[in-house]
Amino acid sequence: MVKKAKTSPLRSWIEVPEGSDFPLYNIPFGVGRRPNGKVRCFTRIGNTAVDLYMLASLGLMDELGIPDLRVFKWASLNDFFANGRERVAAARERIINIFSENNPVLRTSHLDKTKVLLPADQVQMLMPIKVRDYTDFYSSKEHAEHVGAMFRDKSSPLQPNWLHLPVGYHGRTSSIVVSGTAIRRPKGQSSPSNAGKPVFGPSKALDFEAETAFITCSNTELGQPIEIGQADQHIIGMLIFNDLSARDIQQWEYVPLGPFQGKSFGSVISPWVVTMEALEPFRVAGPEQNPKPMPYLQTRKDRNFDICIEASIRTPEGSETLICKTNTRYLYWSIDQQLTHQTLNGCNIRVCDLYASGAISGPEPDSYGSMLELSWNGSNPIHLEDGTQRTFLNDHDTLIIRAFAEKQGMRIGFGESVTTVLPAL
Numbered sequence: 001m002v003k004k005a006k007t008s009p010l011r012s013w014i015e016v017p018e019g020s021d022f023p024l025y026n027i028p029f030g031v032g033r034r035p036n037g038k039v040r041c042f043t044r045i046g047n048t049a050v051d052l053y054m055l056a057s058l059g060l061m062d063e064l065g066i067p068d069l070r071v072f073k074w075a076s077l078n079d080f081f082a083n084g085r086e087r088v089a090a091a092r093e094r095i096i097n098i099f100s101e102n103n104p105v106l107r108t109s110h111l112d113k114t115k116v117l118l119p120a121d122q123v124q125m126l127m128p129i130k131v132r133d134y135t136d137f138y139s140s141k142e143h144a145e146h147v148g149a150m151f152r153d154k155s156s157p158l159q160p161n162w163l164h165l166p167v168g169y170h171g172r173t174s175s176i177v178v179s180g181t182a183i184r185r186p187k188g189q190s191s192p193s194n195a196g197k198p199v200f201g202p203s204k205a206l207d208f209e210a211e212t213a214f215i216t217c218s219n220t221e222l223g224q225p226i227e228i229g230q231a232d233q234h235i236i237g238m239l240i241f242n243d244l245s246a247r248d249i250q251q252w253e254y255v256p257l258g259p260f261q262g263k264s265f266g267s268v269i270s271p272w273v274v275t276m277e278a279l280e281p282f283r284v285a286g287p288e289q290n291p292k293p294m295p296y297l298q299t300r301k302d303r304n305f306d307i308c309i310e311a312s313i314r315t316p317e318g319s320e321t322l323i324c325k326t327n328t329r330y331l332y333w334s335i336d337q338q339l340t341h342q343t344l345n346g347c348n349i350r351v352c353d354l355y356a357s358g359a360i361s362g363p364e365p366d367s368y369g370s371m372l373e374l375s376w377n378g379s380n381p382i383h384l385e386d387g388t389q390r391t392f393l394n395d396h397d398t399l400i401i402r403a404f405a406e407k408q409g410m411r412i413g414f415g416e417s418v419t420t421v422l423p424a425l
């Protein structure tokens with residue numbers, strides 16, 4: 001399937017507009033609410049949402065090894081993903097087959113297709129998964145160097161451990177929300193001069209972080225690490241992750257145990273989980289790792305993925321400015337290295353854990369994945385289309401992150417992560 005798609009894009013009998021994020025080859029998974037209020041698992045082809053429970057009710061999802069097809073009726077993808085990577089991949093292949101242009105089974109059937117197919121804009125997208133555990137890594141070398149230079153020490157911005165292990169911290173799941181959810185500006189402590197005399201109030205340095213996140217599809221035993229060659233089997237797919245960050249709060253609180261209040265007030269994901277099968281053709285080599293990682297972290301050469309990420313600010317008046325173009329190919333530590341390191345000590349994982357990459361910055365100034373870096377901690381304002389400037393987010397600004405992979409005429413999109421900043425209470 002992968003080989004065929006590289007040379008001849010698959011065609012569907014459902015219309016797919018030019019440049020759509022959702023060609024037949026993508027088949028991402030999400031959860032949405034139908035106009036009648038029913039919550040179902042969906043996929044999407046072009047501008048059409050496909051109700052997977054209704055599809056399964058027609059008998060079209062039988063014999064995939066998924067013992068209970070009611071998984072498509074639940075308000076999260078957790079039970080579906082718990083079937084594991086192979087069965088989820090088989091379901092994706094089946095869906096591609098059903099909607100291929102030369103398959104008449106559903107296309108020409110007398111069955112009521114309106115129960116299966118809906119205009120995507122009539123389906124309200126919800127949280128795709130119940131997030132079990134959440135880790136945020138810090139895997140972009142450029143980002144870590146920039147933050148280290150600004151917050152700590154220009155001459156040695158990386159901590160001595162950084163090139164030896166994928167640094168990360170455990171975050172909260174309760175405040176991870178789906179695209180479209182507004183986030184209130186947090187209040188907290190900060191120390192403007194960093195001199196030890198803190199003040200309290202609304203954050204004056206509210207930022208985004210352009211990240212991707214991967215999702216796991218298995219439960220492992222406590223005490224049982226995942227070897228790097230097996231890591232892929234535990235990863236079902238990826239989505240966009242906007243790790244909103246209050247830099248003034250973060251800077252004051254983060255030593256010695258890392259971010260706390262500066263990060264936990266809201267993170268915004270895109271609603272569609274794009275499968276690793278769909279992303280497989282977009283594998284690329286990662287940056288050279290020097291020093292060579294320890295053996296348990298040594299992996300394949302093409303350990304990264306070529307996924308473009310774009311962040312834009314939309315002002316309350318409606319004008320939108322693209323402020324960042326970055327790419328997951330810049331990540332120093334790859335997703336298999338991250339998951340392997342996470343479990344090295346015997347820490348177990350569960351179905352629908354979420355592991356974020358950390359803000360992704362590239363080498364060029366317009367590829368920096370946060371306003372902290374784009375504005376260089378406020379010293380270099382970002383100019384917007386409407387003539388105004390930003391160093392950090394204003395109240396009522398909307399931050400939009402889009403992501404897509406593109407190659408030889410094939411485009412696989414993630415959709416969007418959108419959030420609007422509400423004023424502090």
Ligand code: MN
Nearest residue numbers: 209243358359
């Ligand atoms: Mn982050």
